[in-house]
Amino acid sequence: MILIISSILHMKNHIWSAIIVVVFLFGTHFYIVSNRPSTEPASNEVVVGTPVPPPDPVPEPMPPATPEMIRKIEEERTYLLGHFDPAKSSEFIAIPLKYTMYQNQMYLRKETYDAFLDMRAAALKDGVNLKIASAARNFNYQKNLWNNKWNGTTPVDGKNLAQTIPDGLERFKKILEYSAAPGTSRHHWGTDIDINTAEGAYFDVEPGIKEYNWLVENASLFGFCQPYTAGRSLGYNEEKWHWSYVPVAGQLTKDYAKIITPADITGFEGATYVQNLDLINDYVLEINPLCR
Numbered sequence: 311m312i313l314i315i316s317s318i319l320h321m322k323n324h325i326w327s328a329i330i331v332v333v334f335l336f337g338t339h340f341y342i343v344s345n346r347p348s349t350e351p352a353s354n355e356v357v358v359g360t361p362v363p364p365p366d367p368v369p370e371p372m373p374p375a376t377p378e379m380i381r382k383i384e385e386e387r388t389y390l391l392g393h394f395d396p397a398k399s400s401e402f403i404a405i406p407l408k409y410t411m412y413q414n415q416m417y418l419r420k421e422t423y424d425a426f427l428d429m430r431a432a433a434l435k436d437g438v439n440l441k442i443a444s445a446a447r448n449f450n451y452q453k454n455l456w457n458n459k460w461n462g463t464t465p466v467d468g469k470n471l472a473q474t475i476p477d478g479l480e481r482f483k484k485i486l487e488y489s490a491a492p493g494t495s496r497h498h499w500g501t502d503i504d505i506n507t508a509e510g511a512y513f514d515v516e517p518g519i520k521e522y523n524w525l526v527e528n529a530s531l532f533g534f535c536q537p538y539t540a541g542r543s544l545g546y547n548e549e550k551w552h553w554s555y556v557p558v559a560g561q562l563t564k565d566y567a568k569i570i571t572p573a574d575i576t577g578f579e580g581a582t583y584v585q586n587l588d589l590i591n592d593y594v595l596e597i598n599p600l601c602r
């Protein structure tokens with residue numbers, strides 16, 4: 311069943327795939343409702359003295375997907391893939407530069423921002439200074455990061471990958487160790503932040519050790535979770551700096567699994583190799599279970 315749905319969802323026509331997602335969701339709901347185990351006695355078992363309850367009403371068939379439902383799914387697809395400008399979204403807020411590591415203007419969803427400020431204030435009381443090194447990154451921003459690694463402009467592990475890994479699929483996998491392909495990054499959502507650095511070695515020494523230990527101990531009190539922990543068998547490598555605001559990101563992760571198909575992940579260098587990988591299951595959904 312999943313395979314059939316998944317193969318249907320590979321269709322490039324987004325409108326049709328949206329219709330199918332809607333029909334599938336309502337169909338699943340209908341199936342679950344109509345197959346709920348009955349707690350009533352079987353109709354031929356008459357229990358003396360017990361009033362016979364009226365039969366369950368026959369459920370009304372679910373209405374077909376309306377243009378409004380399809381429009382909402384298309385809107386969410388656009389958002390989940392990062393095809394928007396956070397500076398122009400009413401859901402996002404510009405982060406004051408006093409809370410950021412660098413001087414470039416960054417944005418977050420308001421809920422994430424408020425939770426970060428609460429967490430930052432609590433950390434400061436314990437002598438830990440948390441600043442945002444990276445926040446919302448839309449598709450175009452991520453595409454720029456990705457393409458520069460792909461074509462060798464940005465070295466990866468000190469190397470020009472365009473020269474050292476000429477095989478496209480292998481180069482794609484190498485970049486995936488730490489970078490999401492455009493359209494698959496949690497940074498698109500405005501729910502995820504990199505704190506104080508994006509370099510693992512930072513946490514090998516102080517103040518990184520104290521900062522990470524504080525986050526492990528306390529971040530969940532403010533709704534934050536580390537999605538890329540050590541010890542997972544698939545997905546990105548451990549990222550001690552990347553924290554996700556679960557009250558919003560948890561639902562978005564589920565929505566991503568339902569709405570986004572591999573055909574949606576396109577429009578950057580090397581995108582032809584998306585078909586050779588399972589980016590959605592092996593990367594987007596391959597996170598610390600506590601972040602779901």
Ligand SMILES: [Zn+2]
Pocket residue numbers: 444497502503504551552553
């Ligand atoms: Zn990150």
